[in-house]
Amino acid sequence: MEISGLGALVSGGASGLGAATARQLADAGARVTIADLDETGGSALAARIGGLFVRTDVTKPAEVAEALDRSGAFSGTQRILVNCAGIAPPAKAVGRDGNALALSAFARVIEVNLLGTFNFLSQFAARLQAAEALGDEERGVIVNTASVAAFDGQIGQPAYSASKAGVVGMTLPLAREFAKSGIRVMAIAPGLFLTPMLESLPEDTQTSLGQQVPFPNRLGRPEEFSALVEAIIRNSMLNGEVIRLDGAIRMAPR
Numbered sequence: 001m002e003i004s005g006l007g008a009l010v011s012g013g014a015s016g017l018g019a020a021t022a023r024q025l026a027d028a029g030a031r032v033t034i035a036d037l038d039e040t041g042g043s044a045l046a047a048r049i050g051g052l053f054v055r056t057d058v059t060k061p062a063e064v065a066e067a068l069d070r071s072g073a074f075s076g077t078q079r080i081l082v083n084c085a086g087i088a089p090p091a092k093a094v095g096r097d098g099n100a101l102a103l104s105a106f107a108r109v110i111e112v113n114l115l116g117t118f119n120f121l122s123q124f125a126a127r128l129q130a131a132e133a134l135g136d137e138e139r140g141v142i143v144n145t146a147s148v149a150a151f152d153g154q155i156g157q158p159a160y161s162a163s164k165a166g167v168v169g170m171t172l173p174l175a176r177e178f179a180k181s182g183i184r185v186m187a188i189a190p191g192l193f194l195t196p197m198l199e200s201l202p203e204d205t206q207t208s209l210g211q212q213v214p215f216p217n218r219l220g221r222p223e224e225f226s227a228l229v230e231a232i233i234r235n236s237m238l239n240g241e242v243i244r245l246d247g248a249i250r251m252a253p254r
């Protein structure tokens, strides 16, 4: 699908992988809306790329509906949705104190990463199904962000891994469901990328994490993630699949 001139929404677009994606899509000529909780980072980036920022909590159906309304008013039919909003608080099932993890803490990660992704994509697809098709009967593309933790989650990641495995699991049934409307659904499972999520770790921890990546022997750059998003959008045969983007890393237990 040609990107130039299309409306694109990026959830979690104020920071990290989402911010790189918002920049890349704007450079490719899309009119980008950033939907994020972070007003300061989100509005600053939107201003830089000639886009729109809408403060949105992806877990709230009414806020997502408003983001879709406002992005539609800003740039017409939204054809591209990239879901990057996510949280990754580490927590073992049984803590050091011997207590079981509060169910509410587990549920919160599922709520943001899995339900938030579904909330956005289902409302996006409902609107897009009613829009005109482009060439080749294609209407649009949804790219969700999973994680290698969906496959090789570490100790302390039961909730995060479950949330990302959910994102992986819904990829094919959604691609099958939306096929009749010409809407593709893909997921990217990143390995270790240098974003604020990892920048908060001490520098020697960052280096040691990077050294675990077989090749290239370093942390991924957000622009390497956004380059894959762009390639997925452009290549209409990519559908219903999860692509690991990880330099061949397989995460160790801890």
Ligand SMILES: NC(=O)c1ccc[n+]([C@@H]2O[C@H](COP(=O)([O-])OP(=O)(O)OC[C@H]3O[C@@H](n4cnc5c(N)ncnc54)[C@H](O)[C@@H]3O)[C@@H](O)[C@H]2O)c1
Residues within 6 Å of the ligand: 011, 012, 013, 014, 015, 016, 017, 018, 035, 036, 037, 038, 056, 057, 058, 059, 084, 085, 086, 087, 088, 112, 116, 145, 146, 147, 148, 189, 190, 191, 192, 193, 194, 195, 196, 197, 198
């Ligand atoms: N950085 C990595 O190494 C890595 C690896 C695998 C997967 N991921 C996934 O990639 C995605 C982006 O991660 P990142 O590293 O860029 O993190 P980040 O923390 O830099 O960005 C995440 C963004 O999501 C936003 N967000 C969080 N909760 C939200 C909510 N309820 N509603 C709206 N926005 C919300 C935050 O405000 C932030 O701007 C996440 O889903 C993460 O799980 C990251």
